[in-house]
Amino acid sequence: MSDKNQDYSVGNLLENVPLVRSDGDEVFETLISKEGVKIERIISNGQSSPPDFWYDQDQEEWVFVLQGSATLEMKNTDDSSRLIDLVAGSYVQIPAHQKHRVAKTDTTQQTIWLALFF
């Protein structure tokens, strides 16, 4: 995905996309991890979070969909939840400890995410 040139690295997030199976795991690749900041590319192929599984993260997350589509489920404080549909270009800023799960991802094409944790 990237090559290292002098002190800077260059790559393309839409290239060298690994094939993943819908019955396998999503693919997480770390692009940068330093000074409390992490940038990941995530490849989904129809996966979703298990029922009743909720992410509860110590860091704030900013997540962006480059390709494909997905639905996030955000837990409300009263224990209800809200679905957020994401398409190419969509982003969501998720505060630390905002419980969320991936309700679904596109089953007709790979979904490519860029996730930033800080």
Add this chain to the structure above:
Amino acid sequence: MSDKNQDYSVGNLLENVPLVRSDGDEVFETLISKEGVKIERIISNGQSSPPDFWYDQDQEEWVFVLQGSATLEMKNTDDSSRLIDLVAGSYVQIPAHQKHRVAKTDTTQQTIWLALFF
């Protein structure tokens, strides 16, 4: 570009793209600025950096092209430079104080960048 829902915000980087003129400035919009991290959307319409103008930033930058194309010029330590062509999906990690300039941006469509400073 975004709406605020409870504690999280949602938007689409490919929507509500402001029109900019090639004889005007690029448009910089801050999506997040906190805890030493800044995320910007930048819209270019054929602009480039002035001749002999070099960015020299205190923060590391990770920049990504969502749409359009551009060429960055990176200054080498021996004062020569290297051109890096970017298309949709391309990213470059630019260390702090790596001198660089925008040699050109697409003149046939708007270029939409996502820039992360940390």
